[in-house]
Amino acid sequence: MNKRILSKIKASILGISALTAMFSCTPKAPQFHIEGHINGAKDTTLYLEAMTINGLELVDSVRLTEGGAFSFAYADTTSCPELYRLRIGGQVINLSIDSTETVGIEAKWPNMAFDYTVKGSGNCDTIRILSLRLANLEKRILAMSENRNFTFEERDANIENMLKEYKDSVKIDFIQNRYDRTSSYYALFQMIGQLSVFDLQNDASDVQWGNAVANAWLTKYPGALRTQNLCNIALRGRKNTRHRTVELNIDNEKVKETGIIDMGFPDINGHEQRLSDLKGKVVLLDFTAYSAEKSQERIMLMRELYNKYHGRGFEIYQVSLDPDEHYWKTVCKGLPWVCVFNQEGIASDMITLYQVQQLNTYFLIDRDNNLVNRAENIPDLEKAIEALL
Numbered sequence: 191m192n193k194r195i196l197s198k199i200k201a202s203i204l205g206i207s208a209l210t211a212m213f214s215c216t217p218k219a220p221q222f223h224i225e226g227h228i229n230g231a232k233d234t235t236l237y238l239e240a241m242t243i244n245g246l247e248l249v250d251s252v253r254l255t256e257g258g259a260f261s262f263a264y265a266d267t268t269s270c271p272e273l274y275r276l277r278i279g280g281q282v283i284n285l286s287i288d289s290t291e292t293v294g295i296e297a298k299w300p301n302m303a304f305d306y307t308v309k310g311s312g313n314c315d316t317i318r319i320l321s322l323r324l325a326n327l328e329k330r331i332l333a334m335s336e337n338r339n340f341t342f343e344e345r346d347a348n349i350e351n352m353l354k355e356y357k358d359s360v361k362i363d364f365i366q367n368r369y370d371r372t373s374s375y376y377a378l379f380q381m382i383g384q385l386s387v388f389d390l391q392n393d394a395s396d397v398q399w400g401n402a403v404a405n406a407w408l409t410k411y412p413g414a415l416r417t418q419n420l421c422n423i424a425l426r427g428r429k430n431t432r433h434r435t436v437e438l439n440i441d442n443e444k445v446k447e448t449g450i451i452d453m454g455f456p457d458i459n460g461h462e463q464r465l466s467d468l469k470g471k472v473v474l475l476d477f478t479a480y481s482a483e484k485s486q487e488r489i490m491l492m493r494e495l496y497n498k499y500h501g502r503g504f505e506i507y508q509v510s511l512d513p514d515e516h517y518w519k520t521v522c523k524g525l526p527w528v529c530v531f532n533q534e535g536i537a538s539d540m541i542t543l544y545q546v547q548q549l550n551t552y553f554l555i556d557r558d559n560n561l562v563n564r565a566e567n568i569p570d571l572e573k574a575i576e577a578l579l
Contacts, residue, residue, distance in 0.1 A: 395539045
């Protein structure tokens with residue numbers, strides 16, 4: 191073999207070696223891991239499926255052996271946590287997975303959808319609890335639909351109340367102040383059969399909560415497809431419900447004595463102002479309608495309070511429930527405190543949750559964001575403010 195051919199072979203070998211070294215040093219995309227056991231599921235196939243906004247996509251599968259051990263690893267390149275599910279037949283475990291986390295699942299067949307535990311993910315455990323609550327709701331609805339002690343109308347009314355109670359509890363217990371979590375996103379899209387629990391298109395209350403989650407995701411995951419999808423849904427919902435009037439239904443539950451129910455609405459410039467952002471100040475939370483009788487006299491009283499106490503850490507968070515947004519902007523344009531507009535009016539969840547019995551009314555909040563008292567129980571507002579300052 192002549193020297194020229196030998197040198198070419200050496201060069202070729204060196205080139206291949208360099209190329210191999212280059213690829214071997216290329217970092218792998220971050221992977222998440224899902225592992226655990228499905229006890230009692232020997233000889234069944236466990237599927238890992240991605241729950242994309244376009245439908246289900248198969249990611250991987252494994253045939254379970256004695257003990258039901260499984261382990262999946264997958265590189266997710268999306269810019270936000272994603273939803274997946276483990277499935278055997280019709281039994282599913284829904285999961286929220288970030289790009290690099292490891293989630294442990296211990297389940298028992300044949301009831302793995304409800305008999306399982308989670309390690310390594312608070313979001314996944316919250317989804318587990320949500321799934322259990324939804325399953326209980328389904329059982330109650332089914333039992334009511336088959337109960338012949340009620341008329342059709344009574345059954346429909348009872349089922350509607352069950353749904354409302356469920357949604358109210360999910361909003362407060364799972365979504366409020368956790369708007370950017372994947373479990374909150376998941377909660378908004380829960381289904382009973384082929385029907386959505388939350389109506390993000392036509393129910394003014396549901397639209398408001400969907401909008402809060404959309405805003406939080408837009409801040410945290412601005413480029414994600416899920417964010418874009420949710421923002422589009424929220425936009426359609428706002429358009430559909432903008433001019434709707436819904437009868438206010440007030441029950442007798444009291445507003446929580448401690449803590450606040452947070453809210454965020456746009457100011458005159460379209461910037462969201464959150465009540466919780468005023469922590470550290472004594473806040474007068476005021477629900478008002480500028481078109482209401484004696485509104486101007488009330489604004490003058492507010493000005494006096496604001497001028498007297500603002501320098502000592504007093505603030506007013508005034509929520510307008512006026513039906514005419516243009517009128518609200520005209521009136522509040524020169525006001526120095528925080529003025530926001532709630533386009534849902536008296537259909538807003540905040541009216542129900544704060545148990546607003548009449549307009550106008552107010553609440554006092556201390557520097558630690560604790561709801562201290564409401565108008566009916568404050569004989570002297572100035573003294574009450576002084577005491578908190």
